[in-house]
Amino acid sequence: QVQLQQWGAGLLKPSETLSLKCAVHGGSFSGYYWSWIRQPPGKGLEWIGEINQSGNTHYSPSLKSRVTISLDTSESQMSLRLSSVIAADTAVYYCARVAVATNAFDVWGQGTMVIVSS
């Protein structure tokens, strides 16, 4: 059974770079995209972007200029970097697996709360 375990800095100042990692336990990278999704406190879900085993990436148009998602298959990890953060980037960030056959997020990480505050 695939499990995703995520970690990273939880408190940032405005203009800093958010950096999160997500370890993939017990599964293959093949046939899937690996995504990041966020949820501001008390609000809905927002897709950030995805990457596959070949390094192909797709990003949300609203975040594209600040986002980098990478994949290290040798370490079974994926990473999220979001530059120039502002208070509106405060959210719980999730990593998740997307099956190419379904285009749905079937496995999720536990979530990491990131607060942006001066």
Added chain:
Amino acid sequence: DIQMTQSPSTLSASIGARVTITCRASQSISNWLAWYQQKPGKAPKLLIYKTSTLESGVPSRFRGSGSGTEFTLTISSLQPDDFATYYCQQYNSYTFTFGPGTRVEIK
């Protein structure tokens, strides 16, 4: 970009009630529509994908239907474990969008 709306935003219902949540897309999204259940402090859980396919392990009281721009999630007999927030999600042209959510409360 495709925008998603959900109605109602909040729903109050009793145990055993039949519940229907509607999700509408701003343009046709074929059948790439999924539904999730989220409880406070937890990650969302996939219930249904490709409009109507039940994820493994999800109770059969959950049913998805629809096409084009209008989709529904029906819970045939609401159980205590079903009180949560439900989100729809679409996929189109390498982007994903979630609906704003429907909170299902105990009446």
